[in-house]
Amino acid sequence: MKLKFSIIISFVCSFVFSQNNSFVPGKQWKDTNGMHINAHGGGIVFVDGTYFWYGEFKTSGRSGNTSLEGISCYSSKDLYNWKNEGIVLKVDQDPNSEITKGCVIERPKVIFNKKTGKYVMWFHLELKGQGYNAAKAAVAISDSPKGPFIFKKSYRPNKGVWPIDFKEENKTGSANEDALKSWSPEWLTAIKNGMLVRKDFEKGQMARDMTVYVDDNGKAYLISSSEENLTLHISELTDDYLDFTGKWTRVAPAGHNEAPAIFKKDGVYYMITSGCTGWDPNAARSFKSKSIWGPWESLGNPCIGPDAELTFHSQSTYIVPVQGKKDQFIFMADRWNPKNPIDGTYIWLPIKLEKGKPVLKWLDQWNLSTFSENQ
Ligand code: DGJ
Numbered sequence: 001m002k003l004k005f006s007i008i009i010s011f012v013c014s015f016v017f018s019q020n021n022s023f024v025p026g027k028q029w030k031d032t033n034g035m036h037i038n039a040h041g042g043g044i045v046f047v048d049g050t051y052f053w054y055g056e057f058k059t060s061g062r063s064g065n066t067s068l069e070g071i072s073c074y075s076s077k078d079l080y081n082w083k084n085e086g087i088v089l090k091v092d093q094d095p096n097s098e099i100t101k102g103c104v105i106e107r108p109k110v111i112f113n114k115k116t117g118k119y120v121m122w123f124h125l126e127l128k129g130q131g132y133n134a135a136k137a138a139v140a141i142s143d144s145p146k147g148p149f150i151f152k153k154s155y156r157p158n159k160g161v162w163p164i165d166f167k168e169e170n171k172t173g174s175a176n177e178d179a180l181k182s183w184s185p186e187w188l189t190a191i192k193n194g195m196l197v198r199k200d201f202e203k204g205q206m207a208r209d210m211t212v213y214v215d216d217n218g219k220a221y222l223i224s225s226s227e228e229n230l231t232l233h234i235s236e237l238t239d240d241y242l243d244f245t246g247k248w249t250r251v252a253p254a255g256h257n258e259a260p261a262i263f264k265k266d267g268v269y270y271m272i273t274s275g276c277t278g279w280d281p282n283a284a285r286s287f288k289s290k291s292i293w294g295p296w297e298s299l300g301n302p303c304i305g306p307d308a309e310l311t312f313h314s315q316s317t318y319i320v321p322v323q324g325k326k327d328q329f330i331f332m333a334d335r336w337n338p339k340n341p342i343d344g345t346y347i348w349l350p351i352k353l354e355k356g357k358p359v360l361k362w363l364d365q366w367n368l369s370t371f372s373e374n375q
Contacts, residue, residue: 020080022367043109064341067105088147120241135206156204191254196227209258263319279338281310314347
């Protein structure tokens with residue numbers, strides 16, 4: 001009876017709520033049930049003709065940025081119309097669980113592992129009641145893109161291993177470096193030379209904002225905002241994508257980057273990030289490199305137009321390759337709403353490459369044919 005009723009409701013909804021045929025950045029984005037999509041800080045995986053969008057399920061009011069339900073998932077064939085697939089990683093009711101209700105789960109990203117046939121979800125985890133001090137990367141696993149995802153483990157990555165290109169002389173710091181004044185030139189130099197890498201060497205490196213990237217050869221990487229968000233770390237994952245191999249590097253030391261998102265075109269990796277201003281927007285940054293291991297060249301702010309210095313009031317989260325279309329990439333960002341997180345909206349814009357640099361231009365409304373018009 002209950003099942004019949006929900007079938008009738010979703011049938012009626014599909015008539016009442018018209019189909020989307022464009023992206024309208026920053027406005028309410030209704031799912032196929034007519035509800036604003038609730039998948040913030042998200043990422044997308046493509047499986048057999050369907051895109052799956054995973055994100056933070058936010059709630060209303062002050063506690064809405066803590067995880068009271070878990071990670072949501074939506075599916076779509078066309079990137080415009082999304083069906084709610086429910087909560088695919090549920091927070092735990094057990095107060096002793098690391099993912100107990102009220103912890104912080106941010107920026108979930110799912111990748112498929114061809115060798116194991118499993119869907120692997122990585123996310124940034126903060127333990128309940130500890131603010132942002134835990135700074136952990138966590139992993140969950142599922143047999144299906146629709147979940148359920150089972151929480152496996154949380155990490156401080158790269159415990160006891162130096163980055164691949166770390167200078168021998170930086171493995172020991174100077175006696176008084178802890179006393180340096182934050183943001184002084186001496187302190188910045190000490191950060192660049194790995195003061196915080198040394199500090200967390202035994203415990204494992206911090207990992208806050210993050211994304212995961214699977215390369216053409218199947219190797220996967222966690223890219224995280226580490227060292228108190230001052231330096232990005234790129235860490236290679238093991239073949240099953242559940243752990244770290246110990247091979248890692250630092251990008252833009254002391255550059256203060258968050259919100260990494262990455263894509264690859266013609267053998268070149270491009271990364272878009274943000275600065276660090278909490279839930280407030282700031283100017284995006286971009287980088288490129290011929291190797292995932294660097295050197296990463298800084299390319300400046302990719303945004304153009306009004307409010308470009310605020311990333312159009314948003315912060316990057318992911319870059320979606322449009323399937324079946326060579327070189328079409330969509331920049332995904334969040335327009336956070338910390339007073340009522342559930343109301344946060346999404347900024348999706350086409351990425352153009354101009355003179356070897358990614359460029360994001362504001363569009364009030366657009367659709368996938370915009371790419372061919374631009375090419
Ligand atoms: C900015 C980050 O990008 C978000 O994911 C979140 O961690 C907020 N900071 C918290 O202030």
